[in-house]
Amino acid sequence: MIDRLIEIGRCYGMEMNVEKTKVMKISRQPTPVTIKIDQKQLENVKCFKYLGSLLTDDGxxxxxxxxxxxxxxxxxxxxxxxxxxxxxxxxxxxxxxxxxxxxxxxxxxxxxxxxxxxxxxxxxxxxxxxxxxxxxxxxxxxxxxxxxxxxxxxNILHEIRKRKANWIGHVLRRNCLLKEVIEGKIEGWIEVTRRRGRRRKKMLDDLGDRRGYCHLKERALDRIKWRNCFGRDWTCRLINY
Known part of the structure; x- marks a missing residue:
């Protein structure tokens, strides 16, 4: 993919800066990723800032x-x-x-x-x-x-949950790439052996209510009900647009 990007970029007179381009692998395995540009290997980093947010390799x-x-x-x-x-x-x-x-x-x-x-x-x-x-x-x-x-x-945790509810409501009512990423699964991938310890908490686990993500999505599609919903769980409290 990088070779393809460089090839197309050169057609328009654009070059990729090897020194400023970094690689980060988000995984439990600490093995580095080998990506080369003009026979020069890109540096692997454990964290970097993107649009003001700090991203780390542990996710x-x-x-x-x-x-x-x-x-x-x-x-x-x-x-x-x-x-x-x-x-x-x-x-x-x-x-x-x-x-x-x-x-x-x-x-x-x-x-x-x-x-x-x-x-x-x-x-x-x-x-x-x-x-x-x-x-x-x-x-x-x-x-x-x-x-x-x-x-x-x-109130700070409640404020975060309210912001999450507002944000997920906007995402679920649109057909966009972000929605596909949130709901997407890798086709054909099966976890054969379960790792030790508790299962890691995922983004959907933090967003969904007790009745599941499907119920949350169904309610979010109706903007009027989503605004006026005041249930027991945090996804229905004080949602303002």
């Missing part, structure tokens, strides 16, 4: 979430003058969600969250409220007490 979102949280904390330190006690509490909370959470949750619609990732996000949420109220960790104030002071609940 997980942990590194991306940690990177986003670090950027959000740095932004909080730069804008800490906005969160002074002179402002109203509700206004300060809106500023945090507007300026800080928007940085931390960039691209969250496509995250597949594990338990450890959820803990990182919830810890970041409490970090924001503690810094806003200038509560040091040496004060030994419990998280429940902090939430009472700011009149808030743990």
């Amino acid at each position: 997980r979102c942990t590194c991306e979430i940690k990177s986003r949280i670090a950027m959000a904390k740095a932004a909080f330190s730069k804008k800490k003058n906005l969160f002074t006690s002179k402002l109203d509490l509700n206004l300060r909370k809106k500023l945090v969600k507007c300026y800080i959470w928007s940085i931390a949750l960039y691209g969250a619609e496509t995250w597949t969250l594990r338990a450890v990732d959820q803990k990182h996000l919830e810890s970041f949420e409490m970090w924001c409220w503690r810094r806003m109220e200038k509560i040091s960790w040496t004060d030994y104030v419990r998280n429940e007490e902090v939430l009472i002071r700011v009149s808030e609940q743990r």
Whole structure:
């Protein structure tokens, strides 16, 4: 495929930069991929940034979430003058969600969250409220007490689920390549031997409800029902377009 791309590109006077072109294999097997351009092998990397998101060779979102949280904390330190006690509490909370959470949750619609990732996000949420109220960790104030002071609940995971519901609703109502990728399967591939340990959580497992992905897709096709749906599961809560 690369040879074909280079051949067609040269017909239009375009050359591929070997030094800037990298290769990443997303798999459990760490074996490198051998791809050459003009007898020069492309460098194999374990991670790279694409459109602001950090992609890794293990296919997980942990590194991306940690990177986003670090950027959000740095932004909080730069804008800490906005969160002074002179402002109203509700206004300060809106500023945090507007300026800080928007940085931390960039691209969250496509995250597949594990338990450890959820803990990182919830810890970041409490970090924001503690810094806003200038509560040091040496004060030994419990998280429940902090939430009472700011009149808030743990909402960051719910915000991610709401964004996912909005995003998957748009995707499932269209006939696009992204929809085919989400629902696609490799023809003729059969997993003969099962690997040790728990089965890895997939993107559809994180998006579907208890009644399955087919039921989720059926509801999403009707835009009116999708807007007005307020079921027990998270795919039906507070969905706004």
